[in-house]
Amino acid sequence: MSDNNAPGFSTLAIHAGAQPDPSTGARATPIYQTTSFVFDDVDHAASLFGLQAFGNIYTRIGNPTCAVLEERVATLEGGTAALAVASGHAAEHLVFHTLLEPGDEFIAARQLYGGSINQFGEAYKKFGWNVKWADINDISTFKNAVSDKTKAIFVESIANPGGAITDIAAIAEIAKEAKVPLIVDNTMATPYLCKPFEHGADIIVHSATKFLGGHGNSIGGLIVDGGTFDWSEDGKYPSLSQPCASYSGMVLHETFGNFAFAIACRVLGLRDLGPALSPFNAFMILTGIETLPLRMQKHSDNALAVAKYLKGHDKVEWVSYAGLDGDKFKDAASKYCPKGAGAVFTFGLKGGYDAGVALVSNVEMFSHLANIGDTRSLIIHPASTTHRQLSDEQKTTAGAGPEVVRLSVGIEDLDDIIADLEQALDRI
Incomplete structure (x- = not known):
């Protein structure tokens, strides 16, 4: 590959994020089946816990096998960073946990996987998060559903179960006018068939259980940060734009810029709610992506x-x-x-x-x-x-x-x- 030519999709599906293991030379990404990782010294530990350095602490928060999967999917989608979690439902939940406060609303297409409809319409009531439904067959319903409480719009690129194709660009315009992020579930299409970021999406989620893994043997989920949304513009998203008590007053968007959303999902959502992806499932999904x-x-x-x-x-x-x-x-x-x-x-x-x-x-x-x-x-x-x-x-x-x-x-x-x-x- 020359410096002037970006690798193709098939090449990235095999190589993105992966290198031979530096200790053993293993070509396939190893399964780092461990709960925790040894620190170099006290200062190294302090820098990791304080988000002053990147590295491994505890597999609930991050793991080297999962990290390769995250980089690979972020690369294939054209995002800035990704977070691997235990399931597609977990991915959705961490996204909304990062975006919403009690009493907030989000808009979702009616044409969704039935489990998501139930999750949004029933389970989220316990968090004080409220969904307003719109119809991808009538784009005006998205615009009409916007209120001063709206914090996000959620659609599927290809809707499950009907296979309808969502007009992502049109809905992205509505999201931009409302100054809220557009979240696209790209499970059914995968980045091979559809690239939501190219059409105005800000966040992508996947049930990696499905086509990314592709073999019906492992459950997992992914969140991909597009790096396109200004989280600090109007104070709507305090988890990203306000000082974080968990990290000595650090402002995550100010510190991490265009991958701050992925960081927030990891260090606030995954850390505290705990839906971690097992290294073994990450390995299986990585293997599946090679033939995506x-x-x-x-x-x-x-x-x-x-x-x-x-x-x-x-x-x-x-x-x-x-x-x-x-x-x-x-x-x-x-x-x-x-x-x-x-x-x-x-x-x-x-x-x-x-x-x-x-x-x-x-x-x-x-x-x-x-x-x-x-x-x-x-x-x-x-x-x-x-x-x-x-x-x-x-x-x-x-x-x-x-x-x-x-x-x-x-x-x-x-x-x-x-x-x-x-x-x-x-x-x-």
Whole structure:
């Protein structure tokens, strides 16, 4: 690589953040399976605890294996820094813990993973954090939801389960006008398909459990700081702009600049709430990321072919996949996800709820489970599982009505994927 040419995505997916182990020469990033780290001396310990130096203290706060994962994902997303945590839900929670005070509001798209809808609408009430819902099909609903209590806007780049493509740039304009950060969950797209920072996002979150890890074997989450938001402009974000009692009055934004948000999530949120990622899971997710570009392209190519097959099936009422010609999100997919519209989409069966239950009961190669992003093809009937806790109106709004089936199309041979769906559809 010359100094004038930045490495490509596939190269970064393998090498970013990693070096041979300096002690042993090990090429793969080691699993630093330790709780704590020895200090050089008292002064070294004091500088670490006082945030005057970077280094390892305790694996709940940071770990060398996790650090490689953080640098790799920050590099792939084009951010300034990242924080690895125990799950995607933990990533969301630490973001809002850093941004919000009791009584504050944030705006979230209705088109979200059902677990996030429940987390935002129910669990966060206990913290005094209030969500106002908006609709990505009507961008004006985001603008109309802004109030003097609004502290953030949250969307998914590709919405789960429906596969809708969010107009990130349009919502980013609303966030900038309101002087609040735009948070984008990029789990479904990954940085291979979509780069939210290039379209105005300020913070990115991931459930690394899904496509980043890619093999259905490890749970994890990531927060990526875009380094683009001015946390000190108007005093809305005291965790970043006001003296911090935990660190002798240090002002985190003043001290750490364009990666202050990632630091705050680590030294205030992760330190005190504790959802640390295990070094072993970090290792597994790192290994998965090495093949991310290969897998995401195969996922997307297979998903498009499966969507075309289902669109022509006489037991299927509709197919919602942004890669299809004529889909209402096709233009958005071309703008935000030019390499493909991802692996996950929904379709509706003419037989409604009972047909959906029958289909997931009769597949053989597809796995009926509550996950996405595996190398294996996965299927679920959201109305009876992931979105079961929602009202009928909420299910329909979230794209999880009674007739809806969600697929996460894997990287198996395409003929085998279609054959399994065909035999299951025949048995309805």
